[in-house]
Amino acid sequence: MKYKIIVDSCGELTDKMKSSGCFETASLSIEVGGHHIIDDDTFDQADFLRRVAECEECPKSSCPSPERYMEGYHCDAEHVYAVTLSAELSGSYNSAVLGKNLYHEEYGEKDIYIFNSRSASVGETLIAMKIAECEEAGMSFREVIDTVEAYIASKNTYFVLETLDILKKNGRLKGLKAVVATALNIKPVMGATPEGTIRQISQARGIKKALVKMADEIVNNLKESEQKILAISHCNCRERAEAVKEMLVSKAVFKDVIILDTAGISSMYAADGGIIVVV
Template identity: 45%
Template sequence: MRMKYKIVGDSSCDITKQMEEDMNIAIAPLTFTLDGVEYVDDDNLDLENYLRKIDQSSNVPKSACPSIQDYLDHFEGDHEWVFGVTLSSELSGSYNSAMNAKTMYLEKYPEKKVHIFNSRGASTMEVLIALKVHELVEADEKSFEEIVDHVEAYIEEAKVLFVLDKIDTLEKNGRMSSMKAKIVRALNLKLILKATPEGEIDMVDKARGSKKALTKMVNSMPKVGTISKDKILAISHCNALERAEYVKELASELYDFKDIIILKMRGLSSTYSNEGGIIISF
């Protein structure tokens, strides 16, 4: 008999409302502060207005991870198993917050089982992890521990690539010097980047113009990770549906994935990708 379970992610997990309902997943929102104004990364966030404020400001939004109590509240319920999925521990305190909540929750409910997955990424990576957990639990063929081991192995080999249309946030937060940013803009260069297991950002390639960059990103996938008909390709975009659809179409022509899904970024992913950004995981 399948155990009752719950998946809890933070708001870097760019799932759709339909996924939330179908997968019994709850989202603990991060919050941002920009120029003295606080924004909560939930369904009430006016993303268009928030992105406009980022463009107009010389500052970078400061993010705060969900609190321990936020996670504890979401862990509650009549389920035996809880799976948490968080931003990379190198990028945010969300993982540590969830781990502290796990300790407190198990003190109250020692008969239950909880595991927190460090996504070692964000956005589409968290979505794929949540989908994998859901798939394995619903199959009702593995124990809690076997599911955890399987998903941790899945995280080890999954990859994240992205193309930024704007480099404003990279420049504002010091990840790119103003001089380099000027050159990138002057030459209309678009950067193809990847997330490392350590939470760093490495450049894979560059191209002039967004379409060429997206094409290079898709073409680079076999060099970066493993393509398999058992895998899902997740594509998330920041107000760039046409670009996401182009990536899906090209990937469909070149590779054999089990499924290719398109998602819309929430606030956290949009903060760092900026308008026009595309993130993929596979």
């Protein structure tokens, strides 16, 4: 195996990625109501959402340990890459970097690079796919890094959630001045800054209008859409995700479209009914 791509479990893997043998998940974990959940193939979204709804305490997440990343780097692959959720939102990136340092101390030099997605969920998915595309094209390790870093800088992340409570309570909305008037059913359209923090783009009354506004924002910011993959993840709302897809493909042509159900960490933050779009 020439290359290996480790994606922390905030990033969803497609079935094709899982079966390729080139991708590996570094699982985060979740605590909800005294129950410990590993965000891996055993994650039960319906059970998790039920536990969150029944628990007064906010769920908490823990990132993979540096040792977990070090174990992932210890393989036969010549080039190893890690993709983590935004370093502004989680310790996963720093953990992956520490794991690299531990690997070098223990085993010596190796081509290892950690990508800070500056995004989450399907944003990580797209980055992992881009790494594989570059490797399959025969690029050198340095060329892959430069190409993928430029790709990360060109991506945009958007999301509309039914509730921002978990993001708020876990301190992921620091610096946001806008106050969401939940009593008026105001739904903000959110996005990622170039640094990987969360910003509010606009808002609308009701989830349907907010999704329309999000789609308009996406189209207004699109460049060379025919060369891009439209990636949508949803938390327990496939019909809503399909509706967003139809809004977008009716206004722009994309190279491909993927729709994935959120894994554990993304389900925790997106909450029931949340939609994330990355393009």
